[in-house]
Amino acid sequence: MEPGVAVDVRNVEHVYAGGVRALAGVSLSIEQGEFVAIIGKNGSGKTTLAKHLNGLLRPTNKDGAVLVRESESDTFSTRDRPLHRIAPVVGYVFQNPDRQIFHDTCREELEYGPRNIGIPAGLLAERVAETLAAVGLPGREETNPVHMSRGERQRLAIAATLVMGPQVAIVDEPTTGQDRHEARLILDYLAQYHASGRTVVAVSHDMALVAEYATRIVAMREGRVLADGPPRQVFARPEVLESTNIRPPQVTVLGARLGHPGLLTVDEAVTALAGGDR
Numbered sequence: 001m002e003p004g005v006a007v008d009v010r011n012v013e014h015v016y017a018g019g020v021r022a023l024a025g026v027s028l029s030i031e032q033g034e035f036v037a038i039i040g041k042n043g044s045g046k047t048t049l050a051k052h053l054n055g056l057l058r059p060t061n062k063d064g065a066v067l068v069r070e071s072e073s074d075t076f077s078t079r080d081r082p083l084h085r086i087a088p089v090v091g092y093v094f095q096n097p098d099r100q101i102f103h104d105t106c107r108e109e110l111e112y113g114p115r116n117i118g119i120p121a122g123l124l125a126e127r128v129a130e131t132l133a134a135v136g137l138p139g140r141e142e143t144n145p146v147h148m149s150r151g152e153r154q155r156l157a158i159a160a161t162l163v164m165g166p167q168v169a170i171v172d173e174p175t176t177g178q179d180r181h182e183a184r185l186i187l188d189y190l191a192q193y194h195a196s197g198r199t200v201v202a203v204s205h206d207m208a209l210v211a212e213y214a215t216r217i218v219a220m221r222e223g224r225v226l227a228d229g230p231p232r233q234v235f236a237r238p239e240v241l242e243s244t245n246i247r248p249p250q251v252t253v254l255g256a257r258l259g260h261p262g263l264l265t266v267d268e269a270v271t272a273l274a275g276g277d278r
């Protein structure tokens, strides 16, 4: 694996029981410190690819492999590691926060992962308090997640994964179903995590995430990578716009955010698009 690569996906195929071929040979290298957005139509294989990055799924072809960097000198294949030993290196946040929230208080939810990887009990309270504050839930240690809004639970789920400090954070549709204010809080937290030197990979249709935060876009179609590169370059390709869920007003927003000349300003575009960011 080349130095600086965080996750290396090599010719990965995935055929689900039942025969759906969700990935048809995907290869890509994710560099340390990138903020990657995976985009594409429903069913194009985004979530399946994301789940391969931390071993939730494993390649169904013999020569497919996903290699992960653990330290400067050590790498491992997701085939050779149990999930609980991959999670502290590559964290995964499910699209639906309720799939991963199990405890009766935010404190227990956030303590669970760090405790499992041996973070000393004496450091837990401080780490939990800091993480809750970072996601905009300060002082909510004893709140039961069932009494929180969907947006708050989404932030809690993200926090419960990132509190372990994984080098790579995978987030599946982090802002789906959130209002603009909630979405912005989530994006700001991911941006802050990214700014601390970590790698973030998000499956997303959210234009703010895709155009403002991502440093790289991977566009999927029918289980393959259709385009891969900096946002400006990827969105200059008409086939990417045609084969993703991006609609014409969003193209305007993208153009403005990416600084294409002769288009609306960001504010004009956002106003024109109000409520239609998906």
Ligand SMILES: Nc1ncnc2c1ncn2[C@@H]1O[C@H](COP(=O)(O)OP(=O)(O)OP(=O)(O)O)[C@@H](O)[C@H]1O
Binding pocket: 016, 017, 018, 020, 021, 022, 040, 041, 042, 043, 044, 045, 046, 047, 048, 049
């Ligand atoms: N557990 C499963 N069992 C069988 N088929 C599955 C399973 N999960 C996904 N698929 C199929 O695999 C293909 C790719 O699905 P995937 O969820 O990876 O796509 P996606 O691009 O993330 O879609 P979406 O945007 O709807 O989440 C689809 O045809 C889907 O129906």
